[in-house]
Amino acid sequence: MHPTDFDRTPGRPELSIVIPVYNEQANLPELRRQVAEVLPQVGADAEVILVNDGSRDESAQLISRICSEDSRFRGVHFSRNFGHQAAVAAGLRYARGRAVVVMDADLQDPPRLVLRLLERWREGYEVVYGRHSKRQREGLGKRLAAYAYYRLLRRIVKEEIPADSGDFCLMDRRVVDLLNAMPERNRYIRGLRAWVGFRQTAVEFDRPGRFAGEANYTFTKSLGLAINGMVSLSKVPLRIATYFGLMVSATSFLLAVFFVVQKLTVGFEIRGWASTVVIILFLGGVQLLTIGIIGEYISRIYDEVKQRPLYIVRALENVEEAAPPDPQLFDGPVR
Numbered sequence: 001m002h003p004t005d006f007d008r009t010p011g012r013p014e015l016s017i018v019i020p021v022y023n024e025q026a027n028l029p030e031l032r033r034q035v036a037e038v039l040p041q042v043g044a045d046a047e048v049i050l051v052n053d054g055s056r057d058e059s060a061q062l063i064s065r066i067c068s069e070d071s072r073f074r075g076v077h078f079s080r081n082f083g084h085q086a087a088v089a090a091g092l093r094y095a096r097g098r099a100v101v102v103m104d105a106d107l108q109d110p111p112r113l114v115l116r117l118l119e120r121w122r123e124g125y126e127v128v129y130g131r132h133s134k135r136q137r138e139g140l141g142k143r144l145a146a147y148a149y150y151r152l153l154r155r156i157v158k159e160e161i162p163a164d165s166g167d168f169c170l171m172d173r174r175v176v177d178l179l180n181a182m183p184e185r186n187r188y189i190r191g192l193r194a195w196v197g198f199r200q201t202a203v204e205f206d207r208p209g210r211f212a213g214e215a216n217y218t219f220t221k222s223l224g225l226a227i228n229g230m231v232s233l234s235k236v237p238l239r240i241a242t243y244f245g246l247m248v249s250a251t252s253f254l255l256a257v258f259f260v261v262q263k264l265t266v267g268f269e270i271r272g273w274a275s276t277v278v279i280i281l282f283l284g285g286v287q288l289l290t291i292g293i294i295g296e297y298i299s300r301i302y303d304e305v306k307q308r309p310l311y312i313v314r315a316l317e318n319v320e321e322a323a324p325p326d327p328q329l330f331d332g333p334v335r
C-alpha cells in the first residue's frame with residue numbers, strides 16, 4: 001500500500017512542516033522566504049506549524065505577522081520555554097498532513113531538502129531522516145563527541161538508531177499518530193522514531209552552520225539530551241552498575257583469599273597506606289556513580305507518575321476547529 005493511500009481524510013494537507021522556534025528572530029524572515037519558495041513545489045496542499053517555545057525576543061510577533069500574511073503558516077505559542085523536544089511534540093500534535101517534516105528554525109536543515117524527503121516517502125518509506133555527511137562549522141570537540149555518542153548509543157540500544165542524524169526527518173501519518181499516542185513525558189524523538197520501525201531510509205546532506213544567532217543548545221543541554229537518549233531507550237546503564245558491583249565484589253574476594261594465604265605463609269606486615277586510600281576512593285566513586293545511574297531512572301519514573309502536561313499552549317493562530325481538541329490549551333491573547 002502506498003503511504004499516501006492510507007489516510008485520505010478530506011481537508012488533510014499532503015504535507016505539514018513542524019518548526020520549533022526559540023529566540024530565532026534573526027532567522028525567521030529568511031526561514032519564511034525559503035519555506036515559501038519550497039511549498040509550491042510540493043505539488044499539493046501544505047501547512048507550516050511554527051511552535052514558539054516561549055521565545056524572549058521578537059519571534060512571537062514575527063510568527064503572528066507571518067500567520068496573518070500567509071494562511072499556510074500556523075502558530076502555536078507556549079506559555080514559557082518547555083524545550084525543543086516538547087516543541088516538536090506539540091508541532092506533531094497540531095500537524096494534520098499525510099506526511100510531516102520536522103526541521104530546525106535556524107536553517108541548519110535546508111528547507112529545499114524537504115522535496116527530497118517527500119520523494120523517498122512517495123516511494124513508500126514511512127520515515128525518511130536527514131543524515132549529516134559532514135558536520136560543518138562545528139568545533140572538533142563537538143564533532144568527536146557526537147561521533148562517539150552515536151556509536152555508543154547504537155551499541156547499547158537494541159533498536160537501530162541511525163548515527164549522524166538529528167531530528168530533521170519526514171514521518172508518515174501513521175508514525176505521527178503513533179508518536180502522538182505515546183503517553184511518556186520524556187520524549188527523545190529520534191529514539192521513538194527509530195523504535196516504531198516501519199521502512200526507514202536516510203537522505204544525506206551537508207549540515208551547514210546556523211544562518212544567524214547563537215545555538216540554544218549549550219554543552220549542558222546537549223549532555224542532558226545525550227543522557228536522556230540513553231536512559232529513555234535502554235536499561236544498559238543499570239546493567240553497567242550491576243557489572244561494577246560484581247567486579248568490585250570479585251576483586252575483594254580474591255584479595256581476601258590472597259591475604260589469608262599471605263598471613264599463613266610469609267606472615268603479615270602493615271603497609272600500604274596508598275593502596276588503602278585508592279581503594280576507598282575507587283569504591284566511593286563506584287557507589288556514587290551507581291546511585292547516580294539509579295537516580296536517572298527514578299527521576300524519570302517521578303516525571304512520568306506526575307502526569308503533568310508536556311507543554312502549555314498560550315495561544316494558537318490559523319489553527320481551525322478541525323485541529324484535535326487539546327486539553328492542554330489555555331487560550332489567551334498573543335503577547
Ligand code: UDP
Nearest residue numbers: 020021022053083084087104105215216217
Ligand atoms: N529550540 C526550541 N527550544 C529550546 C531550544 C531550541 O524550540 O529550548 C529550537 C531552536 O529554535 C531550533 C531548534 O530547536 O529551531 C534547534 O536548536 P539549536 O539550533 O539551538 O540546536 P542545534 O542545532 O545546535 O542542535
Ligand code: MG
Nearest residue numbers: 104106108210
Ligand atoms: Mg541549530
